[in-house]
Amino acid sequence: MPHFPKPAPGSWTEHYAELGTAGISYDDCVSPEFYSAEQEAIFRRAWLNVGRVEDLARTGSYFTKELEVARTSIIVVRDREGRVRAFHNVCRHRGNKLVWNDFPREETSGTCRQFTCKYHAWRYDLDGSLAFVQQEDEFFDLDKADYGLMPVHCEVWAGFVFVNLAEEPEQSLRDYLGPMITPLEGYPFERMTDQYVFSANVDCNWKVFLDAFQEYYHVPVLHSQEATPAARPKIKGFEAPHYQIDGPHRMVTTNGAPRRTWPAEFQYPIEIATRSGLFGPWNEPELGPDLPVNPGGVDKWGMDNYQIFPNTEILMWASGWYLTYTYWPTSHNTHRFEGRLYFPPARTASDRAAQECAVVMFKEFALQDAGTLTGTQQGLEARAVGHNFPLNDQEILVRHFHKAVADRVADYERTKTGV
Secondary structure: OOOOOOOOOOOHHHHOHHHOOOOEOOHHHOOHHHHHHHHHHHHOOOOEEEEEHHHOOOOOEEEEEEEHHHOEEEEEEEOOOOOEEEEEOEOOOOOOEOOOOOOOOOOOEEEOOOEEOOOOOOEEOOOOOEEEOOOHHHOOOOOHHHOOOOEEEEEEEOOEEEEEOOOOOOOOHHHHHHHHHHHHHHOOHHHOOEEEEEEEEEOOOHHHHHHHOOOOOOHHHHOHHHOOOOOHHHOOOOOOOEEEEEOOEEEEEEEOOOHHHOOHHHOOHHHHHHOOOOOOOOOOOOOOOOOOOOOOOOOOEEEEEEEEOOOEEEEEEOOOEEEEEEEEEEEOOEEEEEEEEEEOOOOOHHHHHHHHHHHHHHHHHHHHHHOOHHHHHHHHHOOOOOOOEOOOHHHHHHHHHHHHHHHHHHHHHHHHHOO
C-alpha cells in the first residue's frame, strides 16, 4: 500500500482545495425531500455492503436484508455452485414476501435446499429458478423459466458481499471501490471468524451518526468516561495524524501507544483482569508482515478507519482485529445502526473473556456517541441556526462526506431532467 506524507499542520482541508473552507448546511439531514432524492440517487445506485461470506458458510446458506431505504427486501444465498447470489425477496406469483419467519419485517438466516412461498407453496432453487408450481396445470401457458426470482447485482470483494439495486450498475464493484480501498484485500479478514453483532434504531438522520465516526475532535469530551479518573485531567485534546480521500470514499488513521503499555492507574480493573479493553485484546495475534495498513506511515499506528460510500465503515486495529459499522436509513430522521466486531478464533477461555470485554466496552463507546444524536437531530430540525455550520481542519471528512452526497443527488437530478 502506498504511503502518503502528511501536509503542513493545519492544511488538511486546503490539501483538498475543492472542498473549500466555508461553513456547511445540514439541510440534507432534515429535509424529507432530500431524503427521497437520496433513496433514488444513492441507495438504489451505489454498491451496498450487506454482509460477509462467513455468513454463507455452506451450500444453501442464506440471509435476508431489509433495505427500507430502497423499499425492498433481498435474499442473499450461496448456490450449489458455490456462487453468492442475491434476489429480491418476492414471490413471482402474487408478490408475497418469500422468506421470513414469525414477523415479515424481521431479518432471518438459515440453510435450505429451496425457498418455498408461505402463501401458495411456489418453490425456487438456490439459483433463483422456479422449480415447482402448485397445481401448475390450472395456469394458462405458464413457462416456469419466465418466473424465476428477480436477481439483484451481487459481487464479493475481500469476503465482503455487496449488492447494487440498479438495473445496470454504472461501475463494477472493484472500479467503484477504487485505488484507496482495493489494497485492503491483502488484509486477513478471512482469519477473523469470531463475530459479535449489535444493532440499534436511532432517532436521527443516517449522516448525523456517520459524522460522529469521521472525526476525533469529540473524543476527549464525549468519551471521557472511557478514561480512568487518574487519566482524565491529562486528556487535553486529540487529533488524528492522517486523512485521505479518494472519490466518494474516505479514511482516517489514529495513533497512540498500545493500551497494555499504559500505567496501571490509567487502566480499569476489568482491563487488567481480562487483558483487554476499548482497543481490543492485549494478546495480539500474528497476522504476518506487510499488512495493508497505516497508509500515512504514522508513528505508533493505532487504527485505520475506512469509510466506503455511502454507509459502511471498516476499522482495522493495531491489536489484530477489525469491526464494521453500517448505517441503514429508515426515514429522513431515523436509521438503523449495525456494528460487527471480528476477532481471530478464541483458543482459550481467557481469549474469549478478552473478546467479550472489548465488545462490551465498544458497545458503551458507541452508546456514548449515539447518546447525543437525538439532540443533534432536534437542534438541526429547529432550523434556528441557519446554514453556516463551521468545521475545523480535522473535520475534513465530514465536509467531504456531505459534499459527496450532495454531488450524487445533483448528478441524479441532472440525469432526470436531461440538463
